[in-house]
Amino acid sequence: MSNPELNDSIAVIGAGVIGCAVAWNLVREGRSVILIDPDEPGRAGASYGNAGHIASELIEPVPSPSLLFGFWKQLAAFDGPLSFESGFLPGSASWLGRFVAAAFRHSANTQILAPLVRASTAAFHRALREVGQVDLLKLNGHYSFWTEPGASKRAQAEAQHMAALGIPTMPVDEEFRQTIAATTGSQHTTGLWFPETAHVLDPMEICAAFARAAIQGGATFRKTRVRAMAPREREIEVLTDDGTVKANAAVVCAGIWSESLLKTVGLRAPLKAARGYHVELPGHTPLTDAPIVYTDQTTVVTPMVGRLRATNFVEFTSPDAPPDPRKPRRLRRKLQRVGYNVEADGPSWMGSRPVLPDYLPGIGRAPGPRPIFYAVGHQHIGLTLAAVTGEIMADLIAGRTGRHDIAPFDLRRFGAGGH
Ligand SMILES: Cc1cc2nc3c(=O)[nH]c(=O)nc-3n(C[C@H](O)[C@H](O)[C@H](O)COP(=O)(O)OP(=O)(O)OC[C@H]3O[C@@H](n4cnc5c(N)ncnc54)[C@H](O)[C@@H]3O)c2cc1C
Known part of the structure; x- marks a missing residue:
C-alpha cells in the first residue's frame, strides 16, 4: 500500500451503513480491518430503519x-x-x-455537497455490483x-x-x-x-452486504462498544468494553454517538x-x-x-x-x-x-501524529452517501488525491475539541 504509515490494521468504529461501506472499501484495497460495534452490522442506528431512498436529488444542504x-x-x-x-x-x-x-452560505455549501450527492447512485450501483448484491x-x-x-x-x-x-x-x-x-x-x-x-430493498441488508464482503475479504468483526481512543507512539489503543484493541489507524463512523469518541482525540463534532x-x-x-x-x-x-x-x-x-x-x-x-x-x-x-449544524458531513483526519480518521454527520442522506464516503475514505487513507475536494468537510471548521 502506498501510505507508509499504514502497514497494519485499521479499526473501523461503528457498523452503520457508513462504517460498513468504509470497512469494505478498505478491505478491497487489501487492508486489514477490524470492524467494531456493540450490535450486528446495520442493526443499532439510523441505517436500520431509514426510507431506503438513494436521494441523488437532495444536493442542497x-x-x-x-x-x-x-x-x-x-x-x-x-x-x-x-x-x-x-x-x-x-x-x-x-x-x-x-x-x-x-x-x-447555502449556495456555496450546495456547491460543496452536490458533487458527492450527484455521484451517489452510480457509486452505489458500482459498490453493490462488486459485493454481488446489485x-x-x-x-x-x-x-x-x-x-x-x-x-x-x-x-x-x-x-x-x-x-x-x-x-x-x-x-x-x-x-x-x-x-x-x-x-x-x-x-x-x-x-x-x-x-x-x-431505492434499496432493505437498508439493513445493505449494511450486512458490505460487512459480509469485508469479512469474506479478511476483516474481523468485534461485537463491543468503544469507550475511547488513546494514540500511543507506535499505534492506537482502542479501549472497548471487552479490552483493548491495538490498531495502526482508526476511522470513527459511529453516527450520532461519534461526538464523545472524537472528543477523546481533540476534535469537536457538534452533532x-x-x-x-x-x-x-x-x-x-x-x-x-x-x-x-x-x-x-x-x-x-x-x-x-x-x-x-x-x-x-x-x-x-x-x-x-x-x-x-x-x-x-x-x-x-x-x-x-x-x-x-x-x-x-x-x-x-x-x-x-x-x-452537524451546516448539514455538511464531517470527513477527514484528526490532527496529531497517529492516523485517526472520521466519517460522521451524514444527516438525512447517509444511505445515499455511503458508497461515495467509502470511496473517499479509501482514497484519504491511501494518501491518494481523491475524486472529491474534502477540505470543506474537515471538522476543524467547528474549532478545537478537547479532552
Ligand atoms: C426516518 C429516517 C429516514 C431516513 N431516510 C433516508 C433515506 O431515505 N436516504 C438516506 O440516504 N438517508 C436516510 N436517512 C438518514 C440515514 O439513515 C443516516 O444518515 C445514516 O444511516 C447514518 O449512518 P451512520 O453509519 O453514520 O450511523 P448509524 O446508522 O446510526 O450507525 C452508527 C453505528 O455506530 C455504532 N456505535 C455507536 N457508538 C459506538 C461505540 N462507542 N463503539 C462502537 N460502535 C458504536 C452504533 O451501534 C451504530 O451501529 C434516514 C434517517 C431516518 C432516521
Whole structure:
C-alpha cells in the first residue's frame, strides 16, 4: 500500500451503513480491518430503519435563507414535520447560530455537497455490483405527489427548481396520476417523476452486504462498544468494553454517538439527533416499484422486501430519549388518509439522523501524529452517501488525491475539541 504509515490494521468504529461501506472499501484495497460495534452490522442506528431512498436529488444542504423565513414548511419538505423537544433550544444556541450562518452560505455549501450527492447512485450501483448484491438496488427513480389545492403550481415550481439545479424531473404518466388521485381521493393530485434517483430493498441488508464482503475479504468483526481512543507512539489503543484493541489507524463512523469518541482525540463534532420514525405495512402491495413522496403529508412510502415502509418526522431531541408514541400513530393516520390499508396502532421504529449544524458531513483526519480518521454527520442522506464516503475514505487513507475536494468537510471548521 502506498501510505507508509499504514502497514497494519485499521479499526473501523461503528457498523452503520457508513462504517460498513468504509470497512469494505478498505478491505478491497487489501487492508486489514477490524470492524467494531456493540450490535450486528446495520442493526443499532439510523441505517436500520431509514426510507431506503438513494436521494441523488437532495444536493442542497437543509439550512437556507428561505428555510429561515418559512421554517416549518421547508424543513418538513422531505420526510416530516419538524419538532424541537423541550430542552433542545436552550442548550443549542451555538448550534443554531452555526445553522443560521450556514443558511446564508447555502449556495456555496450546495456547491460543496452536490458533487458527492450527484455521484451517489452510480457509486452505489458500482459498490453493490462488486459485493454481488446489485439486486438490492432498484434504479426506478421516485415520485413526488402534491394533493392539496395549488398542487400543480407547487409541482411546477419544484420542477423549475430542480431544473435549475440540473436534476431532471418529468410529469407523471396520466394513468399512474389517476391511480394516486383515486387512492388519495384528491382531484388536485399532481406528480413529478425523478428518473435518476433509486431505492434499496432493505437498508439493513445493505449494511450486512458490505460487512459480509469485508469479512469474506479478511476483516474481523468485534461485537463491543468503544469507550475511547488513546494514540500511543507506535499505534492506537482502542479501549472497548471487552479490552483493548491495538490498531495502526482508526476511522470513527459511529453516527450520532461519534461526538464523545472524537472528543477523546481533540476534535469537536457538534452533532444533533434529528430523529425520525417508520412504520411498516407487511404484505401491502406497492402502487409502483419506486418510493412515493406524499409532499403534503410529508411522508415517504418505499417498497421493500415483503412490505412497504413509511417514514416521517424530524424531531430534534436527545438520541437516548424514549420514542414519542404519538408520532407513529399520527404517521398511520396520514397513511390511511392517502389510501393505505393500515391499522391505527402497531409496531414502529425510531432512529437518529446525525446532523452537524451546516448539514455538511464531517470527513477527514484528526490532527496529531497517529492516523485517526472520521466519517460522521451524514444527516438525512447517509444511505445515499455511503458508497461515495467509502470511496473517499479509501482514497484519504491511501494518501491518494481523491475524486472529491474534502477540505470543506474537515471538522476543524467547528474549532478545537478537547479532552
Ligand atoms: C426516518 C429516517 C429516514 C431516513 N431516510 C433516508 C433515506 O431515505 N436516504 C438516506 O440516504 N438517508 C436516510 N436517512 C438518514 C440515514 O439513515 C443516516 O444518515 C445514516 O444511516 C447514518 O449512518 P451512520 O453509519 O453514520 O450511523 P448509524 O446508522 O446510526 O450507525 C452508527 C453505528 O455506530 C455504532 N456505535 C455507536 N457508538 C459506538 C461505540 N462507542 N463503539 C462502537 N460502535 C458504536 C452504533 O451501534 C451504530 O451501529 C434516514 C434517517 C431516518 C432516521
